Amino acid sequence: MRSTAAAAAAAAAATALLAAAPAALADTIKITATSDLTFDPSEVTAAKGDVLEFHFEPSNHSVAMGEFGSINGPCVPANEGGFFSGYMPTSGGENEKVFQVTMNSTDPMVFYCTQSNHCAQGMIGVVNADDGQLDGYKTNASAIANAVAPKSVFGGVLTTEADASDDDDSDDGDDGGDSSDSSGDGDQDDEGAAGTVRAATGGVALAAVGAVFAMI
């Protein structure tokens, strides 16, 4: 009985520590660049360590990080940092690739599609934004012509959707063809990095359990 209680206490302590470590509770937040020229959802909250996973519907969208109040105006890449998926064309169903961005801050953030006038038409989304920030950005964006795109893909990981648990029908046919091209674009390295994060998190939990037993 005593050991059961100790184990329960250890488990509770480990859970509390895990809750305090953002990486341990990292969520994947799916955001779709839709054929309707929107991001769905367009407003999300994310913790440090969470992953924004962008999906791309027809016909040719992208996602880049912008900057609230930029002197360069809306629909322009952030002056520092950020990310850009590159263009993700697809004629039927979602592009088989998704773009994953790991949040390293909880500061309000805005992203947009760089395709021609999509940003001006409201293809914009925000993370951890205050009330009104999305609408304000959209209003400013509506006055411009075309968005500005970064020169190259950066700030995230382009990977296949193999890990997604909610594949829709249109993706099933695509997955079979991914294996041949996934080896040459760094997917293996990406998965290795994610595995390392999980391993490190497990180490923290085990260390916490050990510490509790030592105190009892």
Ligand SMILES: [Cu+2]
């Ligand atoms: Cu677009």
